[in-house]
Amino acid sequence: NAGVMQNPRHLVRRRGQEARLRCSPMKGHSHVYWYRQLPEEGLKFMVYLQKENIIDESGMPKERFSAEFPKEGPSILRIQQVVRGDSAAYFCASSPRVSGIMNTEAFFGQGTRLTVV
Amino acid sequence: GQQVMQIPQYQHVQEGEDFTTYCNSSTTLSNIQWYKQRPGGHPVFLIQLVKSGEVKKQKRLTFQFGEAKKNSSLHITATQTTDVGTYFCAGLISANKLIFGAGTRLAVHP
Numbered sequence: 001n002a003g004v005m006q007n008p009r010h011l012v013r014r015r016g017q018e019a020r021l022r023c024s025p026m027k028g029h030s031h032v033y034w035y036r037q038l039p040e041e042g043l044k045f046m047v048y049l050q051k052e053n054i055i056d057e058s059g060m061p062k063e064r065f066s067a068e069f070p071k072e073g074p075s076i077l078r079i080q081q082v083v084r085g086d087s088a089a090y091f092c093a094s095s096p097r098v099s100g101i102m103n104t105e106a107f108f109g110q111g112t113r114l115t116v117v
Numbered sequence: 118g119q120q121v122m123q124i125p126q127y128q129h130v131q132e133g134e135d136f137t138t139y140c141n142s143s144t145t146l147s148n149i150q151w152y153k154q155r156p157g158g159h160p161v162f163l164i165q166l167v168k169s170g171e172v173k174k175q176k177r178l179t180f181q182f183g184e185a186k187k188n189s190s191l192h193i194t195a196t197q198t199t200d201v202g203t204y205f206c207a208g209l210i211s212a213n214k215l216i217f218g219a220g221t222r223l224a225v226h227p
Binding site for chain 1: 123150152158159160161162165205207214215216217218219220222
């Protein structure tokens, strides 16, 4: 059972370009989280999705950022018109279907390091 | 907004000394989880606490969940250089939303 797969591992974009970050959750996992981490800082919640649904996007910037988790295929975090301040590590985590408050362990991918030049 | 506060931000210890990091939430948590992130790596799940007052141990690591389910701690006894990394607590706030603390970065000097 492969772990959470994120690609690319490293992404360099010029200011104004678009960045697309992909996350394939573990098999059988229907919940996906996206977090952003600046160097030597904590994990900032961005968005929580289930298949075809955005459950909580309270951590997403209002503009330029969007996320989806389609019925088929990976979850995508899309950043339009990137700026230097978008440079960070973006981590995806998946968790299995939840029953009550159990089984909510999150499995993280290795992250995508985005550098905007 | 819902926050999970974690202290200290940094901790430097000599190998063999103990280490503790503390986590506090502004709201009652459904459960608390702890993760470790090695430098350059990704967060890795350590443990989950669910019950009020729960205490769990993993070798030299002791995890506690407060009676009010608003605070938690991680204590490492006799630190080793392999303990180096950042330790995050994460609170399950509602509807499966995991909010992470800012982390405590542990440096262990041999």
